[in-house]
Amino acid sequence: MGTLASALTALQMEFSDDLTYLPGMAPQLANQAKFEQGGMQVLSKEDIEMLEQCRAMCKRGECPPLLVVFDSCEGYTVEADDQIKDLTILAEYSGDVDYIKNREHDDCDSMMTLLLARDPSKSLVICPDKRGNIARFINGINNHTPDGKKKQNCKCVRYDVNGECRVILVATRDIAKGERLYYDYNGYEHEYPTQHFV
Numbered sequence: 001m002g003t004l005a006s007a008l009t010a011l012q013m014e015f016s017d018d019l020t021y022l023p024g025m026a027p028q029l030a031n032q033a034k035f036e037q038g039g040m041q042v043l044s045k046e047d048i049e050m051l052e053q054c055r056a057m058c059k060r061g062e063c064p065p066l067l068v069v070f071d072s073c074e075g076y077t078v079e080a081d082d083q084i085k086d087l088t089i090l091a092e093y094s095g096d097v098d099y100i101k102n103r104e105h106d107d108c109d110s111m112m113t114l115l116l117a118r119d120p121s122k123s124l125v126i127c128p129d130k131r132g133n134i135a136r137f138i139n140g141i142n143n144h145t146p147d148g149k150k151k152q153n154c155k156c157v158r159y160d161v162n163g164e165c166r167v168i169l170v171a172t173r174d175i176a177k178g179e180r181l182y183y184d185y186n187g188y189e190h191e192y193p194t195q196h197f198v
């Protein structure tokens with residue numbers, strides 16, 4: 001994970017595996033899955049235990065085998081440093097939580113939707129511009145080429161975890177050592193431009 005440290009340092013970011021709530025941004029109370037338009041998929045009790053176990057393992061340094069590698073076309077990328085099994089929890093998307101309305105003119109390229117509320121003024125994003133983890137370095141597929149979909153080997157899913165929205169990245173097939181990780185940045189909304197993606 002040495003290269004994650006250098007990538008975070010290059011972007012002047014601090015490592016954080018958590019959602020952070022800061023004064024002037026959205027409070028933790030704003031993150032309620034019940035506000036999601038149409039409801040949010042609830043993570044089962046067993047899966048919550050599994051997620052907590054994964055987080056505890058990561059705190060002990062037992063993380064999924066992932067490396068951050070720099071590529072001259074794609075910028076920082078994440079690749080498997082060993083075989084990864086289908087359905088492995090790869091990471092939880094972390095960073096500062098803010099209202100989407102506060103970030104409409106923000107040019108951060110790694111913002112992630114956390115909550116799409118019935119009342120749009122309550123919608124939330126995760127902004128890993130100052131704090132974050134390996135999740136913000138995972139690249140996206142090109143939604144405009146037939147090969148784009150074939151490259152996808154993980155997905156990003158928003159879950160209701162004990163009433164709170166969380167974003168989890170999960171492998172969607174076995175991933176071989178040396179393979180780069182890709183997911184669909186437009187899995188929920190269709191607003192991320194990917195025409196220029198390799």
Ligand SMILES: C[S@@+](CC[C@H](N)C(=O)[O-])C[C@H]1O[C@@H](n2cnc3c(N)ncnc32)[C@H](O)[C@@H]1O
Nearest residue numbers: 073074075076109110136137138139140197198
């Ligand atoms: C969430 S960041 C991913 C990490 C990023 N590569 C970096 O260096 O920080 C998203 C940005 O990465 C780049 N990116 C992601 N997927 C890409 C791809 N398939 N081809 C080229 N660039 C990509 C784009 O600049 C995009 O705006």
